[in-house]
Amino acid sequence: MSDGNPAKTTPYTVPIGPIHPALKEPVMFTFRMNGEQIEKADFAPGQTHRGIEWMGMRRNPIQIVHLTDRICGICGVSHSLAFARAVEQIMEIDVPERADYIRAIIAEFERIQSHLLWAGMAAHELGFDTLLHLTWRVREQAMDTIELLTGNRVNYGIIQIGGVRRDITPDQHPAIHECLDYYRDLQGKLLRIFLEDATIQMRCRDCGILTRDDALRLCTVGPTARASGVNMDVRVDFPYAAYGDLDIEPILPDRYLGETRGDVFDRIVVRLLEVEQSAGIIRQCLDVMPAGDILWETKIPKILAAFKKAHGEAVGRHEAPRGEVLHYVRMDGKEHPTAWKVKASSYSNLMSWIPMLEGEQIADIPIIVASIDPCLSCTDRVAVVRGGRRSIMTKEELHRLSVEKTRRLMR
Amino acid sequence: MLECGDAMANLPMIPELLKQLFRQPATNTFPAKYLPPSVTGFLKMVSRGEAAIHPPVATPPEFRGKITYEPEGCIGCSLCVKICPAHAIELVNETKTIRIYVSQCIFCSQCTDMCPKGSLKMSDEFLLADEDRYSDNLIVE
Amino acid sequence: MSLVDTALAVVLGTLAMAAFGFVAGLTVLGIDRKLAAHMQARIGPPIRQPFIDVAKLLRKENVVPENAIPWLFHAAPVIAFASTITILLYLPIGGIAPVFGGAGDLILIVYLLTVPALAMVAGGFASGSPYATIGAQREMVILMAYELPLAIAVIAIAWRLAAAGVAEPFSLAAIAANPVWGVVGPLGIVGFAILFVILAWVTPAELSRVPFDAQEAETELAGGLLVEYSGKNFALFYMAQGVKTIVMAALAVAIFLPWNLSDFVAMTPAVAVVADFAFFLAKVLLVAFFSVSLIRVSMARFRITQIVSVYWLWFGVLGLVGLLLIVLDAYAGVW
Structure with missing residues (x-):
């Protein structure tokens, strides 16, 4: 419309971040713009590194479980579950079956509240604040149920090495069913308001496309990958906790819309349908949950003593609301682990921003950035600051530093 | 862009909004309906029994x-x-x-x-x- | 002597209108926030909140960015506020005739409406921030986009009044004296209803509200045009926003809902002034609710390209359809 304007045709740079209303967590974007169109996108994470792994290496796994709760404010149970599973594999603990079911129930409640939170956030990025208020209001039902089951709305603290800390008692079942019924009744309205709304379609359809090939090449995980038609879900591919006994099918957008475009709209579809799926999984769990213990060992001093006999390394995986989360733990017969490495789900998804953003407009930046549900404080594991200046390290440099550190440790 | 015209008609939120206009808001008005000029002052008034606090959830x-x-x-x-x-x-x-x-x-x-x-x-x-x-x-x- | 009288009347009238614009504008903003909050199931701030905000902003300092052009940066909010007050002087407020009643017409108002927008553009470019620059570019594009349907609406109304034999069809006094609905047949009523809808949809763009707020776009540009404004300057822009809301609603009222209560119910002149004024405020609130509050909470923000398409293609075509209906209506009478 104003292509003749010389000011708009010369490429210029727009910085977004580290602090900007479009971003809910700090990350630094640099866009080379041509008018309203993005020519080149670049980003620098690492703005919110907290050194949580360093803290973990000085604590025993029972303490670390509570740290993992705080890696992410929204996936409270995902990191704890992945970490606990890693430690349990090292120590060869058989988690009681009932505990496995309770873990799955809490994880699915977390998925419900996380996806609803994301849907509200996405609506806000589109300037549709009413939907933000609506989804966050209905999210409260899940939060209240989580609070009832675990004792807190956020930072549930339900996972323990070898089980869970709180049982689901029969008198809590009516409240859980009430919550599930609420979401069953709400689902139609939610889908209608999000998917039939003309303005949301105008903004999200064919916007921020991630092709299936790019999704595979960039190793995306979770709803971001599924929205591009990649059929993957850790719960189905590598079942753990109670998921092996349950009937789960990964949600792909073509099952609802008949086609997969891999755009922002598909990501909304996948997440909204997963709310319903999670409610179904919780129902299944409640139906078939066996009676029994919820902890492998109730006496904490005994667990602490067992850490001192643990040797080995293991990887714990969990399908968090944002995708696969992975914890690597190594224990060498001490109370605290020798190594603990967290790979949050967003870490795998961040690179998909580049193909999504290039060629789109400034107006689409917030919704595209939000569409992978980025969780940057979970992702940021490293920040290099030397003499007050930040620097970017290449793969080779990182490799060299890792080798040096390993040699130092082995000495 | 005619598709844009068709689309304009489809705004499922509007009936919901007009209904909600006549319903009670969902907000819990803790500790008071509007932010008091001074929160500590308000809490002192509550402790003296001069103001009522709205209970939390x-x-x-x-x-x-x-x-x-x-x-x-x-x-x-x-x-x-x-x-x-x-x-x-x-x-x-x-x-x-x-x-x-x-x-x-x-x-x-x-x-x-x-x-x-x-x-x-x-x-x-x-x-x-x-x-x-x-x-x-x-x-x- | 009469010159002094006129001057005195103009000065007093202007001061009264500025006071009215300030109070009514901020009140409308407060009511808009309250209604929007209730539609979103929130309680929202008290209606007096805009007054609290302005009082606080006026006590705060102006921060001028390093790259800014200071004189332009400071002048823009003053121009924006003053020009919106100026428009108010040409609009009838209930039974009260406009201060500059005989001097300007609808065309002048359409021109004056662009002045606050241009002041914001100037302020945005003067800020020296990339966000404000993008916001200013977008504001210019939006300005061009909504001028087309607005111009179609204004021309259609004036042309129809001229066809009906009204002298000076562009004068608001003539429009108020001959309500458009009265001079046309059924086709024309449909045509004017379409134009009324168009004016209602131009209002959010004029006021930079969702879905046409790409120039401020909180989540993209962090406030766009206004990103660098703070303190007193921001308070002036905020007040201008309130007055502009009144202006747009009063314009729609003057063109499409010009009736006064005293036309229907017999009452003494003193009562009539008060009753008409109250009735006018009620009409303004009604228009503001449907064209600002309801629209802004019920949809997502458009991209700048979509705003242009919406106004040029969708509302442009709709406006031409309305115009065509009115033309047909005018000749139907002749045939």
């Missing part, structure tokens, strides 16, 4: 709020000190009791779970905002 039975401690039963085993993920508990050597810094506490309830004497409990108190992290309200001993 009720906490569930097993809520993890501010920690309570009964030194009578405590044997000073310091297991809680060892297990606290936030290093919020210290052992007072003279009395063989513990001191808990609530400003440091992360409300995980791990210590109350494992206290062999049941001296530690979680209360349902959650209004702990303070200007001084070492105020009397935030140190339990």
Whole structure:
């Protein structure tokens, strides 16, 4: 419309971040713009590194479980579950079956509240604040149920090495069913308001496309990958906790819309349908949950003593609301682990921003950035600051530093 | 762009909005409907009985709020000190009791779970905002 | 002597209108926030909140960015506020005739409406921030986009009044004296209803509200045009926003809902002034609710390209359809 304007045709740079209303967590974007169109996108994470792994290496796994709760404010149970599973594999603990079911129930409640939170956030990025208020209001039902089951709305603290800390008692079942019924009744309205709304379609359809090939090449995980038609879900591919006994099918957008475009709209579809799926999984769990213990060992001093006999390394995986989360733990017969490495789900998804953003407009930046549900404080594991200046390290440099550190440790 | 024209007609939110206009808002008006000019002033008025506070949303039975401690039963085993993920508990050597810094506490309830004497409990108190992290309200001993 | 009288009347009238614009504008903003909040199931701030905000902003300092052009940066909010007050002087407020009643017409108002927008553009470019620059570019594009349907609406109304034999069809006094609905047949009523809808949809763009707020776009540009404004300057822009809301609603009222209560119910002149004024405020609130509050909470923000398409293609075509209906209506009478 104003292509003749010389000011708009010369490429210029727009910085977004580290602090900007479009971003809910700090990350630094640099866009080379041509008018309203993005020519080149670049980003620098690492703005919110907290050194949580360093803290973990000085604590025993029972303490670390509570740290993992705080890696992410929204996936409270995902990191704890992945970490606990890693430690349990090292120590060869058989988690009681009932505990496995309770873990799955809490994880699915977390998925419900996380996806609803994301849907509200996405609506806000589109300037549709009413939907933000609506989804966050209905999210409260899940939060209240989580609070009832675990004792807190956020930072549930339900996972323990070898089980869970709180049982689901029969008198809590009516409240859980009430919550599930609420979401069953709400689902139609939610889908209608999000998917039939003309303005949301105008903004999200064919916007921020991630092709299936790019999704595979960039190793995306979770709803971001599924929205591009990649059929993957850790719960189905590598079942753990109670998921092996349950009937789960990964949600792909073509099952609802008949086609997969891999755009922002598909990501909304996948997440909204997963709310319903999670409610179904919780129902299944409640139906078939066996009676029994919820902890492998109730006496904490005994667990602490067992850490001192643990040797080995293991990887714990969990399908968090944002995708696969992975914890690597190594224990060498001490109370605290020798190594603990967290790979949050967003870490795998961040690179998909580049193909999504290039060629789109400034107006689409917030919704595209939000569409992978980025969780940057979970992702940021490293920040290099030397003499007050930040620097970017290449793969080779990182490799060299890792080798040096390993040699130092082995000495 | 004619598709844009068709699309304009489809705004499923509008009937919902007009209905909601005549319904009660969902917000819980804690502590008052509108922000008082001074929150501390308002709370003082409440304590003098000059103003009414709107109650917060009720906490569930097993809520993890501010920690309570009964030194009578405590044997000073310091297991809680060892297990606290936030290093919020210290052992007072003279009395063989513990001191808990609530400003440091992360409300995980791990210590109350494992206290062999049941001296530690979680209360349902959650209004702990303070200007001084070492105020009397935030140190339990 | 009469010159002094006129001057005195103009000065007093202007001061009264500025006071009215300030109070009514901020009140409308407060009511808009309250209604929007209730539609979103929130309680929202008290209606007096805009006054509290302005009082606080006026006590705060102006921060001028390093790259800014200070004189332009400071002048823009003053121009924006003053020009919106100026428009108010040409609009009838209930039974009260406009201060500059005989001097200007609808065309002048359409021109004056662009002045606050241009002041914001100037302020945005003067800020020296990339966000404000993008916002200013977008504001210019939006300005061009909504001028087309607005111009179609204004021309259609004036042309129809001229066809009906009204002298000076562009004068608001003539429009108020001959309500458009009265001079046309059924086809024309449909045509004017379409134009009324168009004016209602131009209002959010004029006021930079969702879905046409790409120039401020909180989540993209962090406030766009206004990103660098703070303190007193921001308060002036905020007040201008309130007055502009009144202006747009009063314009729609003057063209499409010009009736006064005293036309229907017999009452003494003193009562009539008060009753008409109250009735006018009620009409303004009604128009503001449907064209600002309801629209802004019920949809997502458009991209700048979509705003242009919406106004040029969708509302442009709709406006031409309305115009065509009115033309047909005018000749139907002749045939």
